[in-house]
Amino acid sequence: MKLGDAGELKVLERLRERFPSGSRDVIIGIGDDAAALDINGQALLLSTDTMTEGIHFDLSLFTPYQIGYKLVSSNVSDIFAMGGRPKWSLLGMTLPPETDEAFLEAFLDGVSDGLKRYGLTLVGGDVTGSTGPLTVSLTVSGTVEGKIIRRCGASAGERVYISGPVGEASCGLEFLKRLGRSVSLELGEELHLAVEWESVEPLLKRFLLPEACDLSEHSAHITSMIDISDGLFLDLTRLCRESSVGVRLYEEKIPVTGALEAVSAFLGISPYRFITSGGEDYQQLFTSGKAFPAFAEIGEITETGMYIVRTDGSEEEIRPEGYQHFVYP
């Protein structure tokens, strides 16, 4: 069996089987957004994520600044998903020899602005050459002052929330693919097209320069959380599996922005597809027994089974479709 057939979830599952974390100072091991360690009574989070050319980004669609900024946001999102505060980071770069200095500087500008945005310090780096594609990774460490929020804490009867709209990033990617070139949002570039820029810009920004969402002030009332990096259905499936619960979502309750509607229509693709299966929005998906009027309540946790009630009243089973490396390369 090749890994192309198995998918990265299977590889992660295998890692978890092979490396049980028996150590007493490991609060959370493999399988959540970040690991949690006990350092003299202080909870420390540790997480790492890699972005590789041809899989996570295409050099014809991203500016180097955007690669750097997104690398930081996507990693910080994992720390926020645990209720933590990101503090320190290590940058890894595997650079093809033709990488030039201007590219490197622009990439580091993006990393630098991302680090400043979240109050992170870069404390180390590893640079190596590569015969293949550009690969960048960030390891982020942070602390948790309140409760550590896990994927496995949801219970039947609780409500399901998302921190903001989903589907925008993948719609932005689809738009960008049709455009076929990068857009320098960070330099204020605007496009004049058949669809209004006011709709396109937030979607491109969501995909190219995403913002990680910090819900730590609400930690006490959140029972489980995961950041939506691989799509609503796939990440919701992960949360439900880890919590051994089911879920019922209501399509009508899922927020759809005017921008997403406009650009989806322009592209001729149903927004439902972007909302349920598109990844990289970096919103937080969380559960609580409490009402959170500031966030979109999209469903409820049940004992078993995963369903979505469509706007026409029909109930469909939720299938964990989403972006998995290897499976949809």
Add this chain to the structure above:
Amino acid sequence: MKLGDAGELKVLERLRERFPSGSRDVIIGIGDDAAALDINGQALLLSTDTMTEGIHFDLSLFTPYQIGYKLVSSNVSDIFAMGGRPKWSLLGMTLPPETDEAFLEAFLDGVSDGLKRYGLTLVGGDVTGSTGPLTVSLTVSGTVEGKIIRRCGASAGERVYISGPVGEASCGLEFLKRLGRSVSLELGEELHLAVEWESVEPLLKRFLLPEACDLSEHSAHITSMIDISDGLFLDLTRLCRESSVGVRLYEEKIPVTGALEAVSAFLGISPYRFITSGGEDYQQLFTSGKAFPAFAEIGEITETGMYIVRTDGSEEEIRPEGYQHFVYP
């Protein structure tokens, strides 16, 4: 300017300029073997290192087990170089889609044996697909109970030590290149050649299955330390630069094993070249004002200038030759 002309040291230098670690809880930032953080009074080390196919290993010369084991040892070596105790790790894998399950399992066997060897727990992992070469990385975190040892602590008048012989790993690599295939040392494979296996085996082992060297019991008397990953001269140059000192080495004092002499002769290459410029031995290079009879004293720290006294009595300037990615791809 392309990075191929600049070398990875320049890139690291640039990172250091751009990302000064102004945070109070950062004890050591970019530029040493590992970063050191202050977590409620507990010193925590953090380090990451990547191995990529075609740069750090060749799939025709390494078994997957060896890639996994070496990944752990080379990373643990950075923690030992700071006087620390490695405890937790995160595994990153960027896998080409044609990677098969048998390869992955053998790689994880090597990682697993390495982790057990050093008492490390794997607490997280990141798996992504790749359109290019296999790239694996490990982030290691550990604690320091005694003193944190830095590269910058050497003073004129102190003695220079190495924890064991150097040059064996690069001689092993040269032998392996001529052989043109991998050797399953972990399965007890032996070769019958014109040069005795008793000499070849330890060199191959040093290169393929290196052991990291823990000197933490001597921390109190060590003033500076660096692990020799890129060659004696290059890593010594780093230590001297960071400490703003010079050095005088004595060729006759540098240990040369019988195995290195025998295989160098067989290959027709001077052992001096392997000893001074060959990397990946993962011995520790350290300085102290105290006598350490258990280790090879190879020279002394001076005010300025870097020289080696050859066996014929002549004095040569030390040039930082060693393995740099990009420069000798």
